[in-house]
């Protein structure tokens with residue numbers, strides 16, 4: 202039987218160019234109290250095991266400086282890791298041309314106010330998951346946003362930072378209106394927020 206691959210979800214930085222009210226990482230607060238230096242990031246990267254599955258998260262990984270990013274990818278590629286990236290699009294803008302070729306999956310997180318265009322990575326469709334975090338403040342904008350991108354099956358998700366931030370009644374109506382054009386697992390992620398990742 203094949204051995205299970207180790208999994209690492211690495212917070213690469215607490216810097217972020219956005220300031221989402223629902224940020225579960227509390228990235229800006231943590232950046233003030235305990236920022237992640239490039240040495241700290243590289244230490245995490247050098248602890249990754251051969252052939253592991255590695256998710257690069259943040260903050261926004263696109264804000265890592267180019268030299269450090271090069272070391273990150275050099276090492277992970279050498280270890281033959283499967284690499285995923287969580288981004289709000291900045292990573293794609295800044296580093297897509299150089300590093301998307303090494304990435305297995307992009308988890309793309311749309312802006313909270315749903316008023317910015319999507320940054321499309323140059324990858325196969327099945328390698329990208331487009332996520333909209335739905336809250337009481339933005340649920341009424343979701344239909345129009347979906348209309349703009351009829352070719353994308355968005356994943357809708359709730360968030361539990363301050364308890365349930367999406368009224369269940371509104372969530373249900375939203376789901377029923379759009380169930381034919383959103384991802385199949387949106388029901389699960391809209392109503393049952395959970396996080397089983399192992400953040401380091």
Ligand code: SF4
Pocket residue numbers: 217218219220221223224225226227228259260261289310
């Ligand atoms: S883009 Fe992500 S990391 Fe940045 S503030 Fe929003 S939720 Fe937090």
